[in-house]
Amino acid sequence: MTLSAPARWALRATMALGLVFIYVPLLLVLVNSFNGDRTFAWPPHDWTTQWWAAAWANEGARQALLTSVEAGLGATAIALVLGTMVAFAVQRFRFFGRDTVSLLVILPIALPGIVTGIALDSAWRSVMGDLGIGKGLFSVVVGHATFCVVTVYNNVLARLRRTGTNLEEASADLGAGPWQTFRYVTFPMIRSALLAGGLLAFALSFDEIIVTTFTAGPGITTLPIWIFNNLFRPNQAPIVNVVAAVLIVLSVLPVWLAQRIAGPEAGASRT
Amino acid sequence: MSTVVTGPGRKAGSFLHRHPGLRLAGFLSAPLLWLVVAYLGALAVLLISAFWTVDGFTGETVRAFSLTNFQTLFSEEVYRNVTLRSLGVATAVTVICMLIAVPMAFFMAKVASPRSRHWLVIAILTPLWASYLVKAYAWRILLANGGPVDSLLGGPGNGPGYGLVATVIVLSYLWLPYMILPIYAGLERLPDSLLEASADLGARAGRTFRSVVLPTLIPSVFAGSIFTFSLSLGDYITVQIVGGKSQLIGNLVYANIGAANNLPFAAAIATVPVLIMVIYLLAVRRSGALEEL
Numbered sequence: 091m092t093l094s095a096p097a098r099w100a101l102r103a104t105m106a107l108g109l110v111f112i113y114v115p116l117l118l119v120l121v122n123s124f125n126g127d128r129t130f131a132w133p134p135h136d137w138t139t140q141w142w143a144a145a146w147a148n149e150g151a152r153q154a155l156l157t158s159v160e161a162g163l164g165a166t167a168i169a170l171v172l173g174t175m176v177a178f179a180v181q182r183f184r185f186f187g188r189d190t191v192s193l194l195v196i197l198p199i200a201l202p203g204i205v206t207g208i209a210l211d212s213a214w215r216s217v218m219g220d221l222g223i224g225k226g227l228f229s230v231v232v233g234h235a236t237f238c239v240v241t242v243y244n245n246v247l248a249r250l251r252r253t254g255t256n257l258e259e260a261s262a263d264l265g266a267g268p269w270q271t272f273r274y275v276t277f278p279m280i281r282s283a284l285l286a287g288g289l290l291a292f293a294l295s296f297d298e299i300i301v302t303t304f305t306a307g308p309g310i311t312t313l314p315i316w317i318f319n320n321l322f323r324p325n326q327a328p329i330v331n332v333v334a335a336v337l338i339v340l341s342v343l344p345v346w347l348a349q350r351i352a353g354p355e356a357g358a359s360r361t
Numbered sequence: 362m363s364t365v366v367t368g369p370g371r372k373a374g375s376f377l378h379r380h381p382g383l384r385l386a387g388f389l390s391a392p393l394l395w396l397v398v399a400y401l402g403a404l405a406v407l408l409i410s411a412f413w414t415v416d417g418f419t420g421e422t423v424r425a426f427s428l429t430n431f432q433t434l435f436s437e438e439v440y441r442n443v444t445l446r447s448l449g450v451a452t453a454v455t456v457i458c459m460l461i462a463v464p465m466a467f468f469m470a471k472v473a474s475p476r477s478r479h480w481l482v483i484a485i486l487t488p489l490w491a492s493y494l495v496k497a498y499a500w501r502i503l504l505a506n507g508g509p510v511d512s513l514l515g516g517p518g519n520g521p522g523y524g525l526v527a528t529v530i531v532l533s534y535l536w537l538p539y540m541i542l543p544i545y546a547g548l549e550r551l552p553d554s555l556l557e558a559s560a561d562l563g564a565r566a567g568r569t570f571r572s573v574v575l576p577t578l579i580p581s582v583f584a585g586s587i588f589t590f591s592l593s594l595g596d597y598i599t600v601q602i603v604g605g606k607s608q609l610i611g612n613l614v615y616a617n618i619g620a621a622n623n624l625p626f627a628a629a630i631a632t633v634p635v636l637i638m639v640i641y642l643l644a645v646r647r648s649g650a651l652e653e654l
Binding site: 093094097098100101102104105108109111112113115116118119122133171172173175176178179182183185191193194195197198200201202203204205206208209210211212213214216232235236239293296297299300304313314317318321330334337338340341342343344345349 | 381384385388389391392393395396397399400401402403404406407410461464465467468469472473481483484485486487488489490491492493494495496498499500501502503509512534537538566587591592594595596597598602611614615618624627628631634635638642
């Protein structure tokens with residue numbers, strides 16, 4: 091479409107303003123983590139690195155980080171298996187209720203988190219509670235895996251749609267068994283989709299707070315819950331700020347990884 | 362690769378090959394067990410418990426069918442107000458995200474050079490990985506009394522401060538990338554040649570936009586709106602961080618589970634956003650939005 095010069099400039103300006111809107115709050119957190127003033131008086135007058143040292147020494151934050159990583163890895167592992175299975179079923183077969191299955195996979199993320207949260211909480215209490223399994227890290231993993239399936243599903247489904255079945259048929263014609271075909275043909279084709287979906291699943295789990303609030307057992311504190319608990323305590327503010335700054339810096343990592351592994355399109359396939 | 366599997370593995374393989382139904386069952390069993398039994402089962406229990414009550418004297422859940430919760434929900438004004446407020450916030454956030462996202466996505470997909478397009482996609486994607494809480498927290502600092510926004514606008518109290526307006530701003534900020542990405546993906550699939558053909562046939566930019574771009578745009582915008590709408594509707598964290606004293610549906614649900622310890626009533630309130638979301642999903646499904654997710 092041939093756009094007039096003013097229209098082009100207007101679009102360019104909107105893009106620039108949009109990026110400023112997106113990045114200024116994040117930069118502010120980074121700058122503030124070096125703000126020497128405890129109450130973050132703005133603009134900052136003096137600078138310090140003491141909050142970074144204090145945050146590094148904070149036992150609660152470190153423990154929470156570890157819990158978050160554990161929950162994320164568990165949820166990602168389950169999501170990888172389940173998401174891949176559904177994607178194969180939906181893409182490679184025609185069956186009654188196929189559309190319903192894909193709707194079902196989206197549902198846990200389309201419904202408000204608080205609904206998924208209390209549903210899992212009350213179900214856990216009435217079913218697993220009777221079996222004597224209380225809430226703990228495992229219930230968090232179960233809750234997270236439920237809404238993480240969709241990221242793996244979407245990535246693998248898109249990949250299967252693009253690759254088709256020709257190579258697998260050729261492999262079978264050449265005498266490979268199903269396992270060999272999977273090991274040497276199918277798996278290499280979907281590997282990068284699995285990585286992209288897995289990364290998204292991990293990030294989703296790592297960041298989740300609402301479902302976590304309802305599924306975490308006593309004493310299980312993930313990093314988002316730790317941040318939330320300390321957000322309203324003025325004397326913890328500098329440490330919260332450093333943790334926030336670290337998370338912002340770390341957020342560059344998965345994007346960079348996805349770029350390296352699968353090219354720009356991988357990162358663009360959304361949740 | 363040269364080894365050929367023989368024996369039982371091979372036999373099982375060819376047996377499965379001849380019976381696609383069994384293969385399908387194999388693929389579907391575990392995921393459906395999880396999603397239908399664990400998740401839908403949990404949702405069903407939630408729905409049922411919305412019809413139970415809590416004995417005001419003993420605090421025990423009474424497992425007998427009763428419409429009391431829904432009567433309270435519909436008759437008391439506070440619940441109607443909170444529902445309308447939540448709907449208003451979710452709608453406002455969706456509209457704001459749409460207004461910002463459409464020009465940005467259009468610029469990325471159709472105006473920017475392929476090279477800068479690549480970097481713009483990365484620039485939009487990166488903040489998605491930054492923590493939700495961190496972003497809400499950043500706005501808590503920005504909007505604080507005497508904080509950066511206030512001093513930009515000339516002094517303490519000049520900015521919006523904490524409240525419903527702040528909640529809308531922060532939720533729009535949080536969900537903006539979820540709106541940009543589907544719209545960008547939709548527009549990117551629209552071939553440039555179609556736009557040129559439209560121009561060759563004499564259409565001005567406005568006409569091309571209406572007749573060629575808009576039909577692609579609508580399903581992607583709906584796809585994005587599923588995220589912005591649903592995520593805003595269920596939110597009760599952001600509103601606690603920057604919302605001042607404002608309450609949304611999520612806060613009511615949370616308060617009834619925590620302090621009031623009335624799970625049946627919380628479940629009854631929670632059916633409201635579920636119902637709204639199901640209606641919304643069914644409505645936008647017709648536009649093909651679910652394919653764009």
